[in-house]
Structures are given as C-alpha cells and as structure tokens.
Amino acid sequence: MSASVKKILVVRMSAMGDIVMASPILRTLKTLYPNAKISWAVQPEFADVLRGHELLDELIVVPKGQWKKAFKAFQWWSLWQEIRAFKRNLRAKEFDLAIDLQGLAKSGLIVKWSNAKRKIGLNSREGSNKWMDEVVDGNAIDGALIGSEYQAMAQFLGDKRGNFPMHLPAKLNTPNWSSLKKPLGKDYIVFCPFTTRPQKHWFNDYWQQLAKNLPAGEKSSINIVVLGGPGDIEAAEDLMQSMPENVVNLVGKTSIQEAIAVIRHSIGVIGVDTGLTHMGIAENKPTLALFGSTLPYSDTRSGKSKVLYQKMDCSPCRRNPTCEGRFDCMQSLTPELVANEWQKLQ
Known part of the structure; x- marks a missing residue:
C-alpha cells in the first residue's frame, strides 16, 4: 500500500509553535512512505520554520493574508483569479494522500482543493470534517505529552514508535x-x-x-x-x-x-x-x-x-x-x- 503513495500533502498553516510540535510527522511519513515526495502547505510568515528541511521536498506557501487583504478591499475578481490559479496548481500535483493537521476550515479547504485520493483530518471542526475521508481523534494519545495530537495521527498512519522527537531544519540561515x-x-x-x-x-x-x-x-x-x-x-x-x-x-x-x-x-x-x-x-x-x-x-x-x-x-x-x-x-x-x-x- 505504501508503494502506491507517491505524493503527500501536509497542511499545518500556522502558528509557529504548532508547526514545531507537528514536525515529527515528517519522520513518520518518510519511514512509512520512503519513496514519496512530501509537500507542506504553510502561511508565508511561518514558512522559515520548515524551509530547507532535509525531510521535506516542497513548501507550498498559502498567501492567506494576501487573500484576506484583497477581500477587504473588495478586489473580488482578482481574488477569485488568484484562488482559482492556486487550486489549479495544487490539483496538478496529483497528491495521493493529504493530511490536515490543523483541523480548521482554512486548512480543510486546502486539503479539499488538493483533490487528493485520500484525505485525513485531525480533530476536524468548523465543518472541515465533511471534506475528509477519515478523521483522527487527537485525544487518543495522553494530552500531557508535547505534540500528543500529532502523534495520534502518526499512530493512525501506522507509526509504532514510542518516541516522537521534533525536527527543525538541520541547515539554517545563521545570524551575522x-x-x-x-x-x-x-x-x-x-x-x-x-x-x-x-x-x-x-x-x-x-x-x-x-x-x-x-x-x-x-x-x-x-x-x-x-x-x-x-x-x-x-x-x-x-x-x-x-x-x-x-x-x-x-x-x-x-x-x-x-x-x-x-x-x-x-x-x-x-x-x-x-x-x-x-x-x-x-x-x-x-x-x-x-x-x-x-x-x-x-x-x-x-x-x-x-x-x-x-x-x-x-x-x-x-x-x-x-x-x-x-x-x-x-x-x-x-x-x-x-x-x-x-x-x-x-
């Protein structure tokens, strides 16, 4: 089954700490699907948390703030065109698996737009559950543990590891x-x-x-x-x-x-x-x-x-x-x- 999964989309758009705590999922996916290409959808202000990560193949930057600004400025035609182009590019990637680690409407929409063959949500709410094929209960793991909800997703996917270490990029832009x-x-x-x-x-x-x-x-x-x-x-x-x-x-x-x-x-x-x-x-x-x-x-x-x-x-x-x-x-x-x-x- 893992051999059939060639392209994976992870969606955790914000915030910085949540992305850090969700980072162990990359090791899970690389272990379970060693030949798959992994993409991560993130808002631009948090992209550097993952940029250049050795376990990640692609960052997909979701310009949520830009879209919100266009909406408030009544620039609806250009907004519709931007979102249409984003959806078209997303679907062209032909994801086999899409995972919503945020469980909100904004993240669920990205998974929905991806048209992935299998869509899994984590604690999906705000109506995003209706776009998922499966929803994982993030409370399945002891909530006292850092990153417990993300480990619940990892275990659902088949990761049997007891530990769940966070991973930040090995190579960084260092200060002068x-x-x-x-x-x-x-x-x-x-x-x-x-x-x-x-x-x-x-x-x-x-x-x-x-x-x-x-x-x-x-x-x-x-x-x-x-x-x-x-x-x-x-x-x-x-x-x-x-x-x-x-x-x-x-x-x-x-x-x-x-x-x-x-x-x-x-x-x-x-x-x-x-x-x-x-x-x-x-x-x-x-x-x-x-x-x-x-x-x-x-x-x-x-x-x-x-x-x-x-x-x-x-x-x-x-x-x-x-x-x-x-x-x-x-x-x-x-x-x-x-x-x-x-x-x-x-």
Whole structure:
C-alpha cells in the first residue's frame, strides 16, 4: 500500500509553535512512505520554520493574508483569479494522500482543493470534517505529552514508535554574529518573553529580577539574549529599561531561522507559551516553559526541559481570564522559583 503513495500533502498553516510540535510527522511519513515526495502547505510568515528541511521536498506557501487583504478591499475578481490559479496548481500535483493537521476550515479547504485520493483530518471542526475521508481523534494519545495530537495521527498512519522527537531544519540561515554591538560569547541563555495574548505573558519586573538572579547576576560572564518578532519591539524596549548589562536585545533583529540558530547555539531557554520556547525543547536544550492561562503540554518528553505551572481553580482559562488582569497563575511563578528550577536543569 505504501508503494502506491507517491505524493503527500501536509497542511499545518500556522502558528509557529504548532508547526514545531507537528514536525515529527515528517519522520513518520518518510519511514512509512520512503519513496514519496512530501509537500507542506504553510502561511508565508511561518514558512522559515520548515524551509530547507532535509525531510521535506516542497513548501507550498498559502498567501492567506494576501487573500484576506484583497477581500477587504473588495478586489473580488482578482481574488477569485488568484484562488482559482492556486487550486489549479495544487490539483496538478496529483497528491495521493493529504493530511490536515490543523483541523480548521482554512486548512480543510486546502486539503479539499488538493483533490487528493485520500484525505485525513485531525480533530476536524468548523465543518472541515465533511471534506475528509477519515478523521483522527487527537485525544487518543495522553494530552500531557508535547505534540500528543500529532502523534495520534502518526499512530493512525501506522507509526509504532514510542518516541516522537521534533525536527527543525538541520541547515539554517545563521545570524551575522559580527554585526552585534555586544558579542554573545560562548555561553548565553535565551529569554522568550513575548507571545500573542497578555494572559500568557510573565511580568517585566519578574524577567528583570530573574536576569539578576541567574548565575553571578549583573556581573555574570554569561550573557542573556532576548528573542522576539517585529511586533514585540516596543514591548522589548520597555523590558530592557531595567535589565542588567549582560542582557542582549535581539527582538525583531532576527529571522525565524536566525532565531532557531541563536537557540541552537545557546546553553538553554526560558520562555512563556510561544513558538520560540517550544524550539528550545525541539533543539534538546535545557528549557523552562512558564505556563499559566494555557497548558499545551506538561510533559516535554525530555529530562532537560520542564514545564512550570501552578494550577489555580480557574486554570487553564485560555482566552477567558477571570482574574481581572492579575494573572495569578503567572504571578505564582516567582523569579526565585524560576531561578532555582533553572539551576536544577544545569
């Protein structure tokens, strides 16, 4: 049966952390279908998470933002033409198997448009289940494990491995280290303070105190690198105001692949629920994940990494906090606690 599968489409368009956690599926597919060509459909802003991946044959960039912009501008004729051309090119690839790892209408449509011979969805919702031949229950694997839903899909396909390691591209676009005003040095720690929702954030004064509590505090020979995207620049400027001198601000100054390289060469990562933190675990670095309103996993599958999470009566509240902006769950993760847990990982 595997010999008949020559072309495979994987759809996980966003977000960065979810793509990282879904990356083990590439090893699954290469093992089960060694002669198949694997394509991955992704939104342009997240393409660099997978670009150049040695287990991936093709990236299909889905210009969702561009289509949305055209729709809002009432450019419906050009939008229809763009989508028609995209669908035509997608179907011309003649996929034997298409896998929707996102389970939403937007990802399900890509699978539907592919006209693949076999279409499988993961937790398909928003009506996307009607476009699938089969739907996999992502809760079939212990939800405490990082990437558990994707492993459920892998097992459904026939992957019997107990482990399910994440894979980021082996070769990356690395930063121009010489351009940095302050050299990072051989040993440095990465802070990942920024994410999409305020209830997932830790507090500036906590980050600042942590930087001083880590080995040798302000006089440390170990630098701390702060990472984040272009949308985090203003927040990073506020954060840096009371940081010790050994903290280097790279927020908005790296591409995704450069950020992966920074993490890859670090001695470890401390971060909130954001894609960059998950990358620390993927790179097998000592990683502390600070979770509160969300708990995407509690088991990192790694003795080098740990989730810090203090369960409250209201947690995890996800998008609906009830604490009137106090974010008690994150308040309970004190700088002293985080510093002590970091020492245990060393």
